[in-house]
Amino acid sequence: MRKMKWTDIQSCRRVHLLDMMRREALKRLPRTRPRDPDEERALSQIVQTRWERWLASGKLVILEPRRWRLRLGSKSEEISR
Amino acid sequence: MDVVPEDILERRLWVLAQLTNRLAQAGIRPILVGGTAVALYTAGSYFTADMDIVASNRRLAAQALQEMGFQPEGRHWVHQEWDIAVEIPDTDLAGDPKRVVQVELPDGSCVYCIGVEDLLIDRLNAAVHWRSLEDRRWAKELLKLHNRSLDREYLWSRAQQEGVLGLLNELQSEVSGTDEEDEVD
Numbered sequence: 181m182r183k184m185k186w187t188d189i190q191s192c193r194r195v196h197l198l199d200m201m202r203r204e205a206l207k208r209l210p211r212t213r214p215r216d217p218d219e220e221r222a223l224s225q226i227v228q229t230r231w232e233r234w235l236a237s238g239k240l241v242i243l244e245p246r247r248w249r250l251r252l253g254s255k256s257e258e259i260s261r
Numbered sequence: 262m263d264v265v266p267e268d269i270l271e272r273r274l275w276v277l278a279q280l281t282n283r284l285a286q287a288g289i290r291p292i293l294v295g296g297t298a299v300a301l302y303t304a305g306s307y308f309t310a311d312m313d314i315v316a317s318n319r320r321l322a323a324q325a326l327q328e329m330g331f332q333p334e335g336r337h338w339v340h341q342e343w344d345i346a347v348e349i350p351d352t353d354l355a356g357d358p359k360r361v362v363q364v365e366l367p368d369g370s371c372v373y374c375i376g377v378e379d380l381l382i383d384r385l386n387a388a389v390h391w392r393s394l395e396d397r398r399w400a401k402e403l404l405k406l407h408n409r410s411l412d413r414e415y416l417w418s419r420a421q422q423e424g425v426l427g428l429l430n431e432l433q434s435e436v437s438g439t440d441e442e443d444e445v446d
Contacts, residue, residue, distance in 0.1 A: 194344060212394055224402060226306060227304070240304070250274070252266050
């Protein structure tokens with residue numbers, strides 16, 4: 181089995197992204213291939229759960245409809261969960 | 262916050278807060294738009310390679326980014342150490358400035374983000390004109406998560422102007438159907 185270091189993957193990704201930016205190739209690519217309905221439901225559930233977790237943990241507080249407070253620091257969110 | 266956030270969405274917001282602070286002196290308010298705005302409205306569920314912002318004065322925004330250590334790369338400004346790419350695609354917000362959300366961060370700084378209604382219109386447009394199913398899916402997620410807090414009159418009126426009313430109604434119907442299923446469960 182081929183082993184790779186996470187830092188090497190990150191470094192490759194960065195080089196690739198920079199190359200794309202230089203070529204001005206970083207554009208939104210429209211996906212026209214439909215997803216499997218079960219996959220779509222699962223992904224939607226993840227989005228919902230993440231949002232509810234942000235609110236429940238106090239990471240995001242909606243002070244007013246157009247005024248929010250967001251706590252940064254993913255680690256502290258992990259601990260409080 | 263002195264420590265650079267590990268999470269990419271948080272790091273982008275942290276950088277945007279610094280930029281917002283620098284540009285405030287010149288009376289410029291950079292506004293988060295595009296994929297990173299979708300990420301904010303979906304609690305970091307959406308992934309995108311860069312951060313798009315709208316700033317009324319592109320030259321001053323570019324100067325501020327340069328002072329922060331960003332280097333130009335094509336249309337982007339890239340910070341190697343923070344691993345962040347910023348693009349300023351426009352000087353005018355495609356939407357209503359009054360519907361922009363102000364997000365306060367713990368150190369007292371803040372960032373501004375396009376209103377969810379205008380972001381929805383952006384995704385609906387992409388879904389209709391590019392036939393992008395992924396944009397359709399994210400428009401549906403935004404509609405589902407923010408269904409109760411949306412300015413519906415404004416959203417439906419803009420959707421009509423932009424020619425995306427049919428898809429908005431279709432997604433609303435799907436979202437309402439999902440809510441009913443949830444209630445039955």
